[in-house]
Amino acid sequence: MDLNQLRTFVTVAEEKHLTRAAERLFTSQPAISAQLKALEESLDVKLFDRTPKGMVLTPFGRQLLSHAEKTLSAADSMLVEAKSIKGQVIGDLRVGVNSDFPFLRIPQLMVSSQANYPGMQLSLESSMSAEIIVDIRKGKLDSGYFFGPCVSADLSVTKLADIKTVVVAPVEWAERLNNANIEDLADLPWIYTTASCPFYLLKEEIFRDSTKSPKKTVFVDTEDGIRELVKAGSGISLLREDDADKAEAEGWGVRWSGSCPSVPLNIAVQKNRVHEPLILAWLDELRKCWGIASHDESALDAI
Numbered sequence: 001m002d003l004n005q006l007r008t009f010v011t012v013a014e015e016k017h018l019t020r021a022a023e024r025l026f027t028s029q030p031a032i033s034a035q036l037k038a039l040e041e042s043l044d045v046k047l048f049d050r051t052p053k054g055m056v057l058t059p060f061g062r063q064l065l066s067h068a069e070k071t072l073s074a075a076d077s078m079l080v081e082a083k084s085i086k087g088q089v090i091g092d093l094r095v096g097v098n099s100d101f102p103f104l105r106i107p108q109l110m111v112s113s114q115a116n117y118p119g120m121q122l123s124l125e126s127s128m129s130a131e132i133i134v135d136i137r138k139g140k141l142d143s144g145y146f147f148g149p150c151v152s153a154d155l156s157v158t159k160l161a162d163i164k165t166v167v168v169a170p171v172e173w174a175e176r177l178n179n180a181n182i183e184d185l186a187d188l189p190w191i192y193t194t195a196s197c198p199f200y201l202l203k204e205e206i207f208r209d210s211t212k213s214p215k216k217t218v219f220v221d222t223e224d225g226i227r228e229l230v231k232a233g234s235g236i237s238l239l240r241e242d243d244a245d246k247a248e249a250e251g252w253g254v255r256w257s258g259s260c261p262s263v264p265l266n267i268a269v270q271k272n273r274v275h276e277p278l279i280l281a282w283l284d285e286l287r288k289c290w291g292i293a294s295h296d297e298s299a300l301d302a303i
Contacts, residue, residue, distance in 0.1 A: 001043065007025070008035040008036060009035075009036065009039055010072060013055075016056070017054045045058075045060040045061075089278055089281040091120065092122075092123055093120060093122050093279075094125060095141065095144055095282075096127045096132035096136065096143070096144025097125060098128060098146055099223060101124075109285055109289045112288065116285065117281045120278065120282070133150055133152065136155060142269065142279070143268065143282060146198075146266055146268065147199065147266075148266075149264070153271075155269070156268065156270070158267050158283065158292075159264050159266050160266060160267055162262045162264055162265075163262055163264070165199075165239065165262060165263060166238070166240075166244035168243070168244050168254070169254055170234075170252070171247075171251060173236070182206070182212075183210060183211060183212050185206075186210055186212035187212070188236050189234070190214045190216050191236065192216045192218070192237070193219065193226075196221075199238055202260070205261050206261070217234070223240075230247070
């Protein structure tokens, strides 16, 4: 019996389904079955009944589940204690970055974290929001920024801000955008993101009540790429409000006057790591950088 077998046992008990448990543990269904079989043989009891409705705990399974949960919790506590023994915040933190550094306030964050936690070393890795969430769950990243909601039960998410968005067109199209309604916008060439990007759903929300679908001419998944194509006159797109301000100030873009949805900017860590000194220090620096009060429970579910 090992911790991986116990973690598989608890996960299957929670999900009540082998496939969902495999997805959550980032492994295959045969591997999950093999782990359960090995644990049952080790304990010499049957833990689950396989039914048309899924995996159902046997009386033995129900009795042993709480012991497995306590064992895993104790193991996690031991790891946290081991990392706290030195009394210092020391370590490399791999952070997924989904946007440009100034917007994410990373320069200010670096100055503050280096002053307050000199033993913390950040490794910043650029990626997409959806990929960042997956990589945190897999353990490839320790934390990461992302746009949009997250429903992964194994992650602790802190909202940093609600980001306003604006439809922006090339400045040469100012007359076409003036007094344009939703149907008028749909006829213009759109620079879209792929479906895995949270901004894709925001664009779809704009056209929710429209009788026309937007004319999607190109799909781009980087903010730099979208800005450059708008600037070049290739089409219109949905940008952050600060990007729209910059576009107007620099004279290459014009905004639509209609209402657009906002999107949350979040940071995530694995839920079972929220008490590690390095993670606590990182979250503390983020709260200070984004002006999130420590008593704000909506932003502090990670603590």
